[in-house]
Amino acid sequence: MAYFQARTDLALEAREYVEDANGALHGVVVEEYDVDEVEIHVTRVQITTKNGAKLLGKPMGTYVTLEVPRLTDMGESSDVGEQHREVAEEISRQLLELLPQVQECASVLVIGLGNRDVTADALGPAVIEHLCITRHMIKEYGKRAFSQENMTMVSSMAPGVMAKTGMETAEIVAGIVKETRPDAVIVIDALAARSTRRLNRTIQISNTGIHPGSGVGNHRNAITQEVLGIPVIAMGVPTVVDAATIVGDALEKMYKEVKEAAFLKARESVALTELNNMYVTAKDIDATIKRLSFTLAEALNITFGMEA
Amino acid sequence: MAYFQARTDLALEAREYVEDANGALHGVVVEEYDVDEVEIHVTRVQITTKNGAKLLGKPMGTYVTLEVPRLTDMGESSDVGEQHREVAEEISRQLLELLPQVQECASVLVIGLGNRDVTADALGPAVIEHLCITRHMIKEYGKRAFSQENMTMVSSMAPGVMAKTGMETAEIVAGIVKETRPDAVIVIDALAARSTRRLNRTIQISNTGIHPGSGVGNHRNAITQEVLGIPVIAMGVPTVVDAATIVGDALEKMYKEVKEAAFLKARESVALTELNNMYVTAKDIDATIKRLSFTLAEALNITFGMEA
């Protein structure tokens, strides 16, 4: 058992760190495969029982993780343009599997969570910037205004963070959903991973929505189907690791080597509390967020019928 | 009668251009005075009847205009700091006269309209940036968390423009108001003036809210007390003049001099339509917006009890 609670938003990682990791866990179904052409490794974690949810500290539902080494290698040559397109298409396929309603000309509200003034947290607002927004056009002119037939009615919002609005994001989203009545909500967010190896190259899509505090406790602040009455897809990329997690994991690793009582006592001399509200991120996070936001926006535009 | 419809958001200017400008207009009460210490000229236009509303093309209600030459002269010396403070205090006084409810510890939602990516339209979002947001703190810790007693519960939102959200701003605001139940809404916006002389140095505060399309026609998109059920104050500064207005007014002026039929015909050769969706603004608009947003935010912070 870990002496500190490591934080990860990835169900994939939560699964890896549960004790009996190699064997089967009751209530957790894991399926893996590669999409060879684009070098994407897909892991599908389904949490099917309350026991599984408790074990992984995540709500019941499906979590699809795409590990895409190319995401961090991408330059700007034309070849890269194609790779980026292929990655976006695979994301779109996975998204449609979790939210088949989109294909039927639904109306979708895309929410870009996060603080646009903190680079590592700006993924959500950045994706919104590159989306093709169509709801107002379709309401005004009908679908005939567009060349595509199967087009989704898309609206979007970057609600900002509570420190700047004074409101829970969930309150804002709930209000807008009640007023504008979309058929589904897609929430884009920057995530926290446990391992720096997964930063900026892993995409998680889930049908569980957003649960502040790891899905436990009150539901007042959740952005979920339960609260909103319509499907809620969460899509994100880990861009940070909690600073305490980095240090805690290093100490844990050492303990496994040493396995001595002296170590356990010594470990207490390392104060992790002063790392509260600190996170670890990459130095080139600005270029990374820019690139990721293009790929995710393209995936959404494809899904919504805006790109041939 | 003007051959084109000049646009102005200032009731003050709408009043000036109505034919019988020197005499009294039925349903329009105008009062003027100077606040000498700060060189502010205050004009209070009250539109009291439907006839007055029709004459001025603005909804019934009270429009207070503060003309502040100093707003454009301000440098950054410490003296200027004090003048800026005095201007903010006067704005706060006028605001409280229109919205006395604020003093009674109400909860207020401040909406920053406009497009943060267009400098001349970014006033609303910029003011929001400098506000002291307290709603989430007061909900969590109570008013004791603050040194002040008479504090307002402040929340804010910059909803963005329809081209980027796909939603009417009025829909977004209505949804948030229903969900978070503030006692009043204050809407900040960049305005259009008719005269370039008024740009960046004139503040208008009104209790009529926001009426797209000059207060006529459908109410679906209005941000008003009628729609929201709570008082709505609109506060703005003109930062642009419609390009067609500039040209139209120049031609108008010439016509008054010439008064010949040939002129009327010639005037038609000047196509104003290609000026659609064009506006005139000042070259130093970035520094201007920055300065104005500080002054308006300070006025609001004073009003909400956040500055001694």
Added chain:
Amino acid sequence: MAYFQARTDLALEAREYVEDANGALHGVVVEEYDVDEVEIHVTRVQITTKNGAKLLGKPMGTYVTLEVPRLTDMGESSDVGEQHREVAEEISRQLLELLPQVQECASVLVIGLGNRDVTADALGPAVIEHLCITRHMIKEYGKRAFSQENMTMVSSMAPGVMAKTGMETAEIVAGIVKETRPDAVIVIDALAARSTRRLNRTIQISNTGIHPGSGVGNHRNAITQEVLGIPVIAMGVPTVVDAATIVGDALEKMYKEVKEAAFLKARESVALTELNNMYVTAKDIDATIKRLSFTLAEALNITFGMEA
């Protein structure tokens, strides 16, 4: 003769307004043709004598103007992606004709002029953002670090405006050129047009560099081959029209219709001076600048051998 000095940065427009516009002008050679596949109209104005320079108020040299109606129509569908590519390729061809040195693996410094905080003036800094910068990589690892052979060594700088730096842009550029010794300089800037019809859809490329004050007077502030000792290409898109120019041109047009003495006197009643430091721009200038900066950056990246 015009009673006010209309400002335009486009040699094409300067040519149009010179009296004997239909006939030949001594010292000015004009050549026009269409590039049909991409619907681009190319005008090549060469000012070959001092007389021509005086007539047009522009320094001697070659000015290539590409009029691209599609630039303002572009949406974001995949078709548009291809059109945008074709436009970028044509710009690149024209650029290489004016600066054949680039193809020989030269080192080029790209300067993004303008104020990044004023939307209509931010074209230069925005183009810089999308460039592939290679000088530091090539200096560290050699050209083998890249897959392309014929690659240019690219460096860039957005020096900011004098009000923010306290220095002439020309001083900054001269200092950097002396220290880093590029073989050529390309300067990107937002321009002023005379006609709103040309805004955001016209690209001018010239080999005359940048001459503050229309090429007359002192050379201290010029960014030119004469001053720097290396070729200087200026590339820009008109994004604004001077407010006084709009009004002045409207009055001029009327005068041509009326041709009466009364008009001349009346015209003096219209004060253009209060329009000083005002400009006219489009309401969707943010989306326009974003799109234009992608196209110009792609044109440069192609030119520098960074896109197949």
Added chain:
Amino acid sequence: MAYFQARTDLALEAREYVEDANGALHGVVVEEYDVDEVEIHVTRVQITTKNGAKLLGKPMGTYVTLEVPRLTDMGESSDVGEQHREVAEEISRQLLELLPQVQECASVLVIGLGNRDVTADALGPAVIEHLCITRHMIKEYGKRAFSQENMTMVSSMAPGVMAKTGMETAEIVAGIVKETRPDAVIVIDALAARSTRRLNRTIQISNTGIHPGSGVGNHRNAITQEVLGIPVIAMGVPTVVDAATIVGDALEKMYKEVKEAAFLKARESVALTELNNMYVTAKDIDATIKRLSFTLAEALNITFGMEA
């Protein structure tokens, strides 16, 4: 001896971690005192010999560190305004001690280092935004244009990072200094600390300039008096800690407790290399940078005679 090279830009911290920390070090003179009214703790580290420079891994010179707990506590009430002013005044006093030339009406170039698109690295460009720039005004109108007598001629530049310009910052600064001939350079930068306790509340001012690579090795990239021929002051605030440093220090602490061979071997199982190019920063870094940039800019404006 540390098994990894911890990075800190603070001479104060470098001093703390040298073995014989409690006693005297040859070539390092440390002096400490409190400025009680503003709760600032000042430490003045002078490195007076080559031996001292080697011990601390920093070039010879004077490093003044101001530890200001209030910097992180600051809210936005009017009281805070005064405290912020007092802090700025103390910074200005320390700055003038290191650079007495400024008071004699010198010309100063302020360089804002760092990447404006990475929040934790944007301190330099943010400070530049709030400076009163006067060089161009004084050159045009003389000092009489200002009310103050003892005014410094101030210019500034945010040169951007090498990944975006393709040039060493030192090349850009050297070019501009040669062309515009200021009497001194002040370089503002976000720093790396070793301890998270020092983040965002510590200001270091030194007369050693900027030495990439901890002052060792080649001088090509240095921004120093030796290279530029004029005094260079560096002023910065630590906003990040290297991720490897955080983990390395935690392991080090444990080793001191355990002191066993098994530990040394175990430690090698913790790979710090994957933390390369990662850093730790605070979650509210956007608000922090904003506040710090105001305080530092005010300190500079006071120093330059722009605030009474």
